[in-house]
Amino acid sequence: MIERATWEEVISDYLELRVEYTRREIEVRLPRSRALAIVGPRRAGKTFFLFQLWDELDPERGRSLYVNFEDPRLMGATAEDLMEMLRSYYSLMSVPKGEKLLFLLDEVQVVEGWERFVRYALDMGHRVVLTGSSSKLLSKEIATVLRGRAITVNLYPFSLSEVLRVKGLEKTLPGLEARGKLLGAVRECLEWGSYPEVVFQPELRREILREILDVTIYRDVVERWRVDNLKALRFLFKLLASSSHTSITKLHSTMKSLGIAVGKPTLANYVEYLSDALVVFPLRAHVKSEKKKELLGFKPYFVDNGLLHVLGVSDRGRLLENLVFTELLKRDLTPNEDFFFYVTGGGGEVDFIIPGEELVQVSWKLHPENRERELSALIEASAETGIRELTVVTWEKGKERIAKLGGRVIRLLSVEEWIKKG
Numbered sequence: 001m002i003e004r005a006t007w008e009e010v011i012s013d014y015l016e017l018r019v020e021y022t023r024r025e026i027e028v029r030l031p032r033s034r035a036l037a038i039v040g041p042r043r044a045g046k047t048f049f050l051f052q053l054w055d056e057l058d059p060e061r062g063r064s065l066y067v068n069f070e071d072p073r074l075m076g077a078t079a080e081d082l083m084e085m086l087r088s089y090y091s092l093m094s095v096p097k098g099e100k101l102l103f104l105l106d107e108v109q110v111v112e113g114w115e116r117f118v119r120y121a122l123d124m125g126h127r128v129v130l131t132g133s134s135s136k137l138l139s140k141e142i143a144t145v146l147r148g149r150a151i152t153v154n155l156y157p158f159s160l161s162e163v164l165r166v167k168g169l170e171k172t173l174p175g176l177e178a179r180g181k182l183l184g185a186v187r188e189c190l191e192w193g194s195y196p197e198v199v200f201q202p203e204l205r206r207e208i209l210r211e212i213l214d215v216t217i218y219r220d221v222v223e224r225w226r227v228d229n230l231k232a233l234r235f236l237f238k239l240l241a242s243s244s245h246t247s248i249t250k251l252h253s254t255m256k257s258l259g260i261a262v263g264k265p266t267l268a269n270y271v272e273y274l275s276d277a278l279v280v281f282p283l284r285a286h287v288k289s290e291k292k293k294e295l296l297g298f299k300p301y302f303v304d305n306g307l308l309h310v311l312g313v314s315d316r317g318r319l320l321e322n323l324v325f326t327e328l329l330k331r332d333l334t335p336n337e338d339f340f341f342y343v344t345g346g347g348g349e350v351d352f353i354i355p356g357e358e359l360v361q362v363s364w365k366l367h368p369e370n371r372e373r374e375l376s377a378l379i380e381a382s383a384e385t386g387i388r389e390l391t392v393v394t395w396e397k398g399k400e401r402i403a404k405l406g407g408r409v410i411r412l413l414s415v416e417e418w419i420k421k422g
């Protein structure tokens with residue numbers, strides 16, 4: 001039981017708390033009668049985004065309260081305590097009972113029965129924004145426990161354009177020096193990713209990324225799912241980082257050949273746990289037949305390039321492909337729902353297909369040896385799907401801006417040109 005005096009202290013402490021943050025470029029609507037759940041991987045900035053929303057929705061903080069339930073003063077809080085929180089707020093702030101409030105509930109999953117309070121608050125006409133860490137509360141679970149009374153917004157590490165804004169480089173200025181700085185910033189994202197802490201404290205980036213990996217693996221996967229074969233999980237994680245295209249069968253045989261004993265169903269579960277923790281995304285092929293989809297395996301992508309880096313990945317092509325993947329995520333596209341990879345009838349592969357919209361091929365550089373392969377896969381995929389928006393994203397910019405082939409036009413963009421277009 002949390003006493004009223006404790007609630008009053010907690011509520012007023014948070015009302016006074018000011019957080020300096022970089023504005024995120026994420027649009028949200030907060031409808032009445034539904035809670036807004038902010039969902040994302042560890043350390044992406046969910047708490048900081050709550051503070052941004054607080055400033056946007058109630059800048060005076062006159063009819064709202066923020067509570068972080070990991071506050072040690074609130075240990076053991078239950079749904080009944082949340083009712084006491086509400087009463088304490090009305091009396092502390094001398095607000096007439098029944099006045100509509102905005103609740104910002106951080107790490108709400110630690111409160112036993114939180115969903116009952118949220119449903120009650122919505123029924124009473126209050127507005128609710130919440131975050132839950134993926135160790136206990138997955139986005140799909142939020143939808144279930146709130147019985148459809150939540151909308152979710154996905155929050156990932158900074159997008160490239162957010163990083164450029166942080167560094168004051170969002171408007172490209174003419175001149176070699178400005179271009180050099182811009183390329184330097186994009187290269188840093190390619191190698192070190194864009195977790196906010198990494199962007200703000202580059203001198204500590206290796207340690208920060210290692211800590212994020214550990215928290216994700218131990219708290220969101222091992223503890224949550226009671227994984228007992230830690231050796232297999234850690235090895236799998238590394239293997240996923242170094243594989244650009246794989247399948248459970250392939251992973252299983254690689255591990256077997258290295259003497260790591262783990263069953264195929266267990267491996268499939270581990271991949272799912274990592275994907276629930278929003279750290280690894282197994283991207284599937286865009287095909288109707290489930291059997292074919294299974295046969296084509298998946299392409300593992302990571303939520304941030306920095307994680308790949310500390311896992312020892314240095315292949316530039318893989319890093320660039322992953323960067324493009326993370327940008328698609330940040331455009332609010334959901335892997336395996338809104339985008340996939342594509343395999344043509346002739347066996348050519350296109351890295352990303354947004355069905356009905358766009359085909360995107362990623363290549364470090366187009367040169368005579370790979371040009372034909374990369375472009376003809378796009379042309380073939382275009383003929384098969386009817387998609388005419390065709391792009392090749394490269395790192396090294398050639399002189400060519402567009403390629404005309406097979407009666408189609410393909411845009412050749414460097415990664416910084418491509419993000420501007422998005």
Ligand SMILES: Nc1ncnc2c1ncn2[C@@H]1O[C@H](COP(=O)(O)OP(=O)(O)OP(=O)(O)O)[C@@H](O)[C@H]1O
Pocket residue numbers: 020021022023024040041042043044045046047048049133196197200
């Ligand atoms: N918008 C931002 N502006 C400036 N710094 C930020 C921003 N977002 C995040 N950070 C930095 O990243 C750190 C982690 O952010 P935050 O605590 O919001 O992440 P989280 O997603 O809530 O993490 P967890 O899942 O571990 O609870 C912050 O302590 C801050 O240093």
